[in-house]
Amino acid sequence: MTDAPEKRTLASPGILGCGHSLPSATCHNDDPVFRRMAQGPVDENAFDTLAFFTGADQRRRLSNGERIEAYMADAARLALAQAGIGPEAVDRLYGYASVPDHLTPNPLYELHHMLGLPRRTLVVPINSEFSNFLASLVLATESVAAGGARHVLIVCGSNWTQHVDYTKGHAFAVGDAAAAAVVGPEGLLRVVDHASETYSEQYLSMTMTVRPVNVDGHAHLPLSARGLPTPVYSMETAGNEVYQTLLQNGLPEVVNRLLARNGVSGSQVSLITHQGSRRLLDHWANKIAPGAYLESLQELGNMTLATYPVNLARHFATITTPYVVLAAVGTGCHLTAVLLENRVSRDA
Missing domain, CATH: 3.40.47.10 (Thiolase/Chalcone synthase)
Incomplete structure (x- = not known):
């Protein structure tokens, strides 16, 4: 059993480093997946139409056999490197993988293993779509300021291209991605x-x-x-x-x-x-x-x-x-x- 992190009060926590990782496969507006959407009835007076969900030219998506967890791990390693700390320094892991393969546990626990985080690291999945990162950032800041943790890793990943109905207009812009941030003492971005x-x-x-x-x-x-x-x-x-x-x-x-x-x-x-x-x-x-x-x-x-x-x-x-x-x-x-x-x- 490893020792718990030393309890201390850190007056000014903030974001020390960030990282993101994107699937290589690119989906453009002329992709066949959108054909059913384009062929469906379009009511310009209705909300859920292509007339509203415009602006995307391309988006990234997972290829067959890929899982968002691998990209979450890549993003986390980049964030840790930019923050100048190793996995052993992470006291808490916040965030969410959406949509998970299982109702529980969330793949954030799998990410703990993939990154080689200490057993003492507290894992806290935050299921507040779509504000998961924001809620995690607030909680991480409070935990560091209170002395309950020194470094908190936040990781969020989305595989939503696999979980939307492509006959609906709101599916038009959806893309996959993952990103991470490290919160610790004297970070460059401080929650006010x-x-x-x-x-x-x-x-x-x-x-x-x-x-x-x-x-x-x-x-x-x-x-x-x-x-x-x-x-x-x-x-x-x-x-x-x-x-x-x-x-x-x-x-x-x-x-x-x-x-x-x-x-x-x-x-x-x-x-x-x-x-x-x-x-x-x-x-x-x-x-x-x-x-x-x-x-x-x-x-x-x-x-x-x-x-x-x-x-x-x-x-x-x-x-x-x-x-x-x-x-x-x-x-x-x-x-x-x-x-x-x-x-x-x-x-x-």
Whole structure:
């Protein structure tokens, strides 16, 4: 049995390093997988259509036989290297692999083994689609500040291209990806504040479960490579309405309130948000007016829970604004925003 980490109070934890990893296979808009979507009825007055979910030109996806866990491990190793620590220094592992092969355990436990983390490392899967990374970041910061841990590794991975209905417009932009971050003492990005709003009355608006998919007038249960029924994401009528109201207008309201109570203007912020629709990104940019918008919808599509750490990792060393805001939409349904101080720009 190994010893527990020394308990201490660290006044100023932050992100020490990031990493991301993407499948090599690229899916473009003319891919055959989208043909059923294009041939289906298009109602320009309806929400769930290609008219709304635009903006992606390509996205990455796992090839046959690939698992997102391998990319999560690659991203974690990059984050650890940038942070300048080894696996033996990790006290806690937060994050989530979505969608997991099993209801439990989450593959985050498998990742613990793949990385060779110590037995004493506490593994905590955070299932709060799509704000998993944000929630993990807040919890990691609090645990380090309280002295319960010195270094926390956060890893999120998405394999959602295997779990959407390609007759539905919201599936158009989905891509696979993984990313990681290390939180520890005196990191370059420090969590200043966070805010969340939960609309639990909309609990069933966006769901992932085993369900039949209708193709060419026939219903069937999608099967995994092992021949088992696989979960499929769905946005029912309520989900469509939520996207157009609570999520579309609520996200900038939460962000702007968070900025106001910390005396920060939009121009001081690099913004990273959910990225499923160019229409939404443009709307949020107009309402928040960030100094920079760090997004990759055209190149990488909607990476669901991995969207936030992937874009953070891609820009980690080049952010020039004094603050960063991560703003997530999620099932349940909820909105979460996190404000981070960029110590590099502060010290420059």
